[in-house]
Amino acid sequence: MATNVQVTIVGSSNVDITALMDRLPGPGETVLADSYRLTPGGKGANQALAAALAGARTEFIGAVGNDSHAEIALGQLAEAGVKLDRVAHTDGATGVAIISVDAQAENSIAVISGANATMDAPAVNAAGELSGILVLQGEIPASGIRAAFDAAREQVVLNLAPVIELDREYLVRANPLVANEHEAALILRQLEGSAELSTDPEPVIARRLCAQGLSSVVVTLGGEGCLVASLDGDGKVDVTRIPARKVEAVDTTGAGDAFTGALAARLAHGDPLVEAADFAGRFAALTVQHHGAQASYPRSLENL
Numbered sequence: 001m002a003t004n005v006q007v008t009i010v011g012s013s014n015v016d017i018t019a020l021m022d023r024l025p026g027p028g029e030t031v032l033a034d035s036y037r038l039t040p041g042g043k044g045a046n047q048a049l050a051a052a053l054a055g056a057r058t059e060f061i062g063a064v065g066n067d068s069h070a071e072i073a074l075g076q077l078a079e080a081g082v083k084l085d086r087v088a089h090t091d092g093a094t095g096v097a098i099i100s101v102d103a104q105a106e107n108s109i110a111v112i113s114g115a116n117a118t119m120d121a122p123a124v125n126a127a128g129e130l131s132g133i134l135v136l137q138g139e140i141p142a143s144g145i146r147a148a149f150d151a152a153r154e155q156v157v158l159n160l161a162p163v164i165e166l167d168r169e170y171l172v173r174a175n176p177l178v179a180n181e182h183e184a185a186l187i188l189r190q191l192e193g194s195a196e197l198s199t200d201p202e203p204v205i206a207r208r209l210c211a212q213g214l215s216s217v218v219v220t221l222g223g224e225g226c227l228v229a230s231l232d233g234d235g236k237v238d239v240t241r242i243p244a245r246k247v248e249a250v251d252t253t254g255a256g257d258a259f260t261g262a263l264a265a266r267l268a269h270g271d272p273l274v275e276a277a278d279f280a281g282r283f284a285a286l287t288v289q290h291h292g293a294q295a296s297y298p299r300s301l302e303n304l
């Protein structure tokens with residue numbers, strides 16, 4: 001049992017197959033691609049790598065298949081010392097994202113969940129105790145997310161991306177909920193049961209999320225940084241804006257996952273939420289200066 005683990009991530013791991021081409025094929029069309037690369041991905045695995053590189057003793061709990069992609073999916077995590085003994089090795093395929101990118105950096109993506117789809121309630125319950133800060137995303141079945149919430153022993157960081165239907169009683173237990181602007185509006189619509197997506201400014205959306213019962217919310221704003229909203233002792237919502245470090249961004253793939261993993265690592269270290277979000281923003285700003293997702297995550301915190 002992983003008693004000294006500080007951050008546990010229950011979620012997805014994939015292999016990303018990225019093909020580079022002049023233009024994306026239309027329906028029924030074949031185009032010749034220039035090259036392709038196989039890289040590890042999946043929001044759960046990305047966040048686990050970020051948490052470990054940000055200094056937390058980290059465990060990843062997920063599922064891979066019995067194919068050659070499994071080793072690629074977990075390779076960077078193993079190298080970073082992430083605990084992997086409770087990753088299930090299933091009979092099917094490892095999750096795959098097939099990403100086509102054209103010369104203008106426009107992309108189209110098809111995700112095959114593969115083994116990630118087996119991370120349902122029985123699979124999560126079979127894993128047993130979840131130690132430390134728990135981090136969850138939206139790339140495994142909702143029943144697995146609910147089971148992980150039920151097994152959590154400490155606070156749960158929920159990055160519900162993609163936004164899937166999750167019962168109110170679980171959504172409001174996120175502390176914090178981490179969402180980009182678009183996801184925050186979608187989750188607010190779920191919680192308020194409204195038909196329309198709110199066009200309110202982000203601080204108002206964050207306040208409305210807290211009014212629905214969330215004790216803290218972090219809204220990420222890309223190159224603009226992030227907003228932290230949290231309930232104080234008197235039931236008042238404090239909103240703090242944290243600007244992003246000005247950097248030359250070449251590829252923001254996986255920046256949100258870097259942010260969430262680093263945030264969890266600092267919360268596990270005992271930082272208050274605003275300080276943890278400031279650290280996470282500086283960590284994520286390092287990643288956007290390099291290509292790729294996991295490949296762009298900093299192996300040293302010297303330039304933070």
Ligand code: ATP
Pocket residue numbers: 180181219220221222223224225226244245246247249252253254255256257259280281282284285288
């Ligand atoms: P993605 O889906 O691309 O991983 P996301 O939409 O979930 O990202 P973003 O809000 O784009 O998340 O980015 C997360 C965090 O990364 C931001 O809050 C910010 O701290 C940092 N970041 C992103 N883009 C930049 C940038 N251009 N310059 C500096 N920091 C950035």
